[in-house]
Amino acid sequence: xxxxxxxxxxxxxxxxxxxxxxxxxxxxxxxxxxxxxxxxxxxxxxxxxxxxxxxxxxxxxxxxxxxxxxxxxxxxxxxxxxxxxxxxxxxxxxxxxxxxxxxxxxxxxxxxxxxxxxxxxxxxxxxxxxxxxxxxxxxxxxxxxxxxxxxxxxxxxxxxxxxxxxxxxxxxxxxxxxxxxxxxxxxxxxxxxxxxxxxxxxxxxxxxxxxxxxxxxxxxxxxxxxxxxxxxxxxxxxxxxxxxxxxxxxxxxxxxxxxxxxxxxxxxxxxxxxxxxxxxxxxxxxxxxxxxxxxxxxxxxxxxxxxxxxxxxxxxxxxxxxxxxxxxxxxxxxxxxxxxxxxxxxxxxxxxxxxxxxxxxxxxxxxxxxxxxxxxxxxxxxxxxxxxxxxxxxxxxxxxxxxxxxxxxxxxxxxxxxxxxxxxxxxxxxxxxxxxxxxxxxxxxxxxxxxxxxxxxxxxxxxxxxxxxxxxxxx
Numbered sequence: 001x002x003x004x005x006x007x008x009x010x011x012x013x014x015x016x017x018x019x020x021x022x023x024x025x026x027x028x029x030x031x032x033x034x035x036x037x038x039x040x041x042x043x044x045x046x047x048x049x050x051x052x053x054x055x056x057x058x059x060x061x062x063x064x065x066x067x068x069x070x071x072x073x074x075x076x077x078x079x080x081x082x083x084x085x086x087x088x089x090x091x092x093x094x095x096x097x098x099x100x101x102x103x104x105x106x107x108x109x110x111x112x113x114x115x116x117x118x119x120x121x122x123x124x125x126x127x128x129x130x131x132x133x134x135x136x137x138x139x140x141x142x143x144x145x146x147x148x149x150x151x152x153x154x155x156x157x158x159x160x161x162x163x164x165x166x167x168x169x170x171x172x173x174x175x176x177x178x179x180x181x182x183x184x185x186x187x188x189x190x191x192x193x194x195x196x197x198x199x200x201x202x203x204x205x206x207x208x209x210x211x212x213x214x215x216x217x218x219x220x221x222x223x224x225x226x227x228x229x230x231x232x233x234x235x236x237x238x239x240x241x242x243x244x245x246x247x248x249x250x251x252x253x254x255x256x257x258x259x260x261x262x263x264x265x266x267x268x269x270x271x272x273x274x275x276x277x278x279x280x281x282x283x284x285x286x287x288x289x290x291x292x293x294x295x296x297x298x299x300x301x302x303x304x305x306x307x308x309x310x311x312x313x314x315x316x317x318x319x320x321x322x323x324x325x326x327x328x329x330x331x332x333x334x335x336x337x338x339x340x341x342x343x344x345x346x347x348x349x350x351x352x353x354x355x356x357x358x359x360x361x362x363x364x365x366x367x368x369x370x371x372x373x374x375x376x377x378x379x380x381x382x383x384x385x386x387x388x389x390x391x392x393x394x395x396x397x398x399x400x401x402x403x404x405x406x407x408x409x410x411x412x413x414x415x416x417x418x419x420x421x422x423x424x425x426x427x428x429x430x431x432x433x434x435x436x437x438x439x440x441x442x443x444x445x446x447x448x449x450x451x452x453x454x455x456x457x458x459x460x461x462x463x464x465x466x467x468x469x470x471x472x473x474x475x
Contacts, residue, residue, distance in 0.1 A: 061376025
């Protein structure tokens with residue numbers, strides 16, 4: 001009998017040791033379903049090791065942002081060790097690692113990837129069950145940023161910043177035309193699409209004997225963060241996920257928004273910026289292409305985002321030009337293109353508690369101060385830091401210096417008007433490819449007399465809907 005008891009004790013001890021070793025090896029996290037659910041009553045306590053992969057660390061400021069974030073996280077969770085891999089490798093390398101299940105516990109993603117990896121490939125772990133456990137206040141996160149990482153109602157990706165389109169402008173040319181400053185118009189709720197068009201016409205001078213030739217604006221009309229607000233800005237809905245179709249001509253309001261882009265270009269007061277490989281406008285007797293115009297000296301308004309704000313501003317100042325930034329003008333239905341990149345948790349992670357905690361820390365004030373609190377940082381994604389001074393660099397803030405300071409408010413203005421800035425955020429990748437291909441040259445084709453806006457959008461709608469039907473209905 002004693003021998004049996006001793007044997008039983010040995011077995012129990014052996015099993016206990018095996019369990020302890022397994023937990024030490026794989027972390028203390030229970031099984032986490034792909035939908036992010038945790039066992040009832042489970043209280044995560046992050047510990048152990050996680051690997052973070054940030055594959056676009058091309059500059060020292062990029063690396064500093066990640067390292068500062070990791071350092072702040074480890075101060076809060078001293079039992080977690082983060083191995084930050086900042087190798088500057090291609091996107092295809094990460095895709096291969098995801099496919100082979102060798103990617104890090106937490107890895108960087110573009111906003112254009114989240115729908116594909118979460119819904120199509122099931123490669124991301126939903127974070128919903130961890131939000132309350134880690135006391136994350138999602139109401140404090142700008143809603144468009146939160147929604148950008150959400151697929152089918154679940155949060156899969158945490159964005160690292162907040163970035164929506166604004167306009168930078170040559171104030172000297174505004175003053176020379178004796179026009180009211182756009183920032184003043186915005187404060188009076190008069191900075192509308194019609195006002196903007198009128199300004200662009202008045203600010204365009206093409207006469208041969210003009211002291212300085214100018215054009216009202218330059219817009220990247222073939223770039224999704226610019227054209228998506230037009231698709232929605234007249235009250236239209238260009239995609240319907242429930243019925244799995246797009247509406248570019250069947251919704252007259254979507255068509256009207258694209259025609260508004262065409263009208264602006266045909267008015268000869270807008271440079272069609274062919275960024276991103278979009279089609280180009282051919283210069284004819286009726287249409288100006290403005291090929292020789294300087295971005296700062298000859299163009300009054302240019303669309304821009306915070307990441308390019310500093311370098312563009314320095315260029316103005318090197319040329320002695322007074323400049324500032326202002327929000328995008330209001331369409332009849334106020335919409336502003338918004339984007340952000342961020343991080344997600346691999347659904348094959350062996351340390352879900354720590355990986356989720358690291359990701360979600362970017363939705364806290366301390367995470368945002370760490371990530372965006374140095375040169376090379378960006379606009380914080382939490383509302384409570386909208387007025388903070390640490391990100392309002394490198395120029396003086398207009399609040400402190402009304403004469404020469406810059407209107408940083410534009411970068412956090414009207415968040416309720418934000419809309420997804422990328423096609424891939426809301427439709428399957430195969431449909432997104434079709435939409436982007438057609439939208440990249442819909443305006444040049446129309447203005448160049450090759451194919452009308454309506455005909456191009458009709459072809460887009462037919463091809464995209466046929467593809468969507470074949471993908472999900474097998475037809």
